Amino acid sequence: MVENTKRTLTRNRKLALTGAFSALVIVLGITKLGFITLSLTASITILQIPVILICMLAGLPEGLFVGLSFGVLSLIQAAMTPTGVLDPLFINPLCSVLPRLLLAVVAWLCWKLLNLIPHMPKTVSASVTGFIATAAHTLLVIGCLYIFEGGAVRKALGGIGYWALIGTLSFNAILESLASTVVCASVFAGFFIASNKKSKLSEE
Template identity: 70%
Template sequence: MSTNETLSLNKKLTLTGAFSALVIVLGITKLGFISLGPTASITILHIPVILICMLAGLPEGLFVGLVFGSLSLIQAAMSPTGALDPFFVNPLISVLPRMIIAVIAWGLWKALNLIPHMPKTVAAGITGFITTICHTLLVLGSLYVFKAADVKAALGGMGYFALVGACGFNAVLEAIAATILCAAVFAGLFVAGKKHSKLSEEK
């Protein structure tokens, strides 16, 4: 393995560790849940999964998704707070959707970067938005695929599409937040890259 490959691997490992730690900190401290009032709140816990897929690749994204899902499972088992939380002790509901969104984010990012002259910031924003919507649909879908009868009983008979409609406003807010944060990260990387190039030229 060459030096460049070693550095690349080291950077990927560092990013994976950093984003995994970020997910854990945001989850444990509840900073990953932003309340916007009595009826609206958004989560940003899935955004590190999206970012690591774009910055490092699919294997790293799957790992951070696994960390996110495992944290959700542990919190649901140890300190459930909502009517649906007890169902998240099932890894097919808590872990599987969070790993699938890594595949979606990685695939979208790769596809968008095949478009000629597509700015990285725009591609990142689109990836963040679509993946976030998919995250909501996958989590709610897994609840009904694996625990349909129990979920309906807990929600007074509410069906899948009714639940999607009820969560729609929050899902859009989360998608907008993901769009802004993902685009901002790549805008920051672009600015940092230009500054680094200027410093190299001056030397």
């Protein structure tokens, strides 16, 4: 009976987290709060962070769901309110949805592998996962664009190649990865502290 109750609580917790992070992605995307402009040449996107966090806190299935929410939102915005020269290409789900699903897989695998290292602090694992997964997200999105819409990409960007575009976006990509590092470590530390307090209270 106790084990069934614990399983129900865990399942309900995962469902609640999945719903909360999916809603967060949608709100950040619709309100544009997920796009932070630092200067005329530097800006960062934080929409990938909820996907990475849910993979660490709940698991891969939940991460795939939040990643799907991210991808579908990107597709809808590309269809309804495109702003950049490449935005219309995200109508293709292989460019908008697929890389966000792959992001969840990368984040989950990275998290699991880092936790296999003996005595590795969870907050360090969270920060490293945030950095690697965010960098991978940039590579995956641009990679999918070139694989599935390569001709249109080159035409829109004047013939620029994959690695040249990566080089152009490298500064922003590093900023996004650093932001993910800080946020993932901070949020995970907060959840870890809160969970420990609840565990102690339940024991009393």
